[in-house]
Amino acid sequence: MSIHDIIEGKKQWRAHVARVKALPPDYRIVYQEMQRYLFKVGPVALTDGTLLPGIVDFFEEGAASGKGVLELIGEDVAAFADGLIKDTPTYAEAYQEAVGGAGD
Template sequence: MSDAEKGGFLTKMIGPKRRWRQYKARVKQLPENYRTAVEAIQRYLMHFAPTDGDSSASMFEDLADLFEQAAADGTPIRGIVGEDPAEFVEAFVRNYSEGGYVPTRARKQLTDAITRAAGEDTVEEGKTV
């Protein structure tokens, strides 16, 4: 993939760089557990192919809006994403694109990250995760 193709791919995934930087700055201002949840959702969203950069940028900006408001209201993370964070994200992304294939591993990583961000311990094979 040439540098031009990479640049086009990244713009398609995250939208215009200025909007991406603004989004990242907003996320950085969130309380740690909300930031952790948003970053996990962001990684998961990268598995979807947005229709265009503007849709993608709007999607990430709306995600930041949602978590900023939740943090301001004191809404717990599970109150935002529910018990199945992958289902939440897939429903969220349907508003912006047709979506794409999401590997099982990505679903597990998202679920585990949200569990940690929500302050919930999980036990796996005798280990606390």
């Protein structure tokens, strides 16, 4: 990874954070909780840079249509987040496999 890639990545992250801050308060709170959850669970695909911006896109569209965030995703925020990554391997799963496979 070159210094140019690092700088570009920081620019993209700052632009992403600005989009999140522009969301209505209820959307912003739910997004931040989902982000914390996803960072904790650690889907491997999180680093490809499409999941979090995709959530913001979805939330921006919902806010523009006048819907509340829970109307879009339902009452169970964690279940919605799990649905987004259901077919994606996570670092937690990789760790469990490594620990489980270590004793074999």
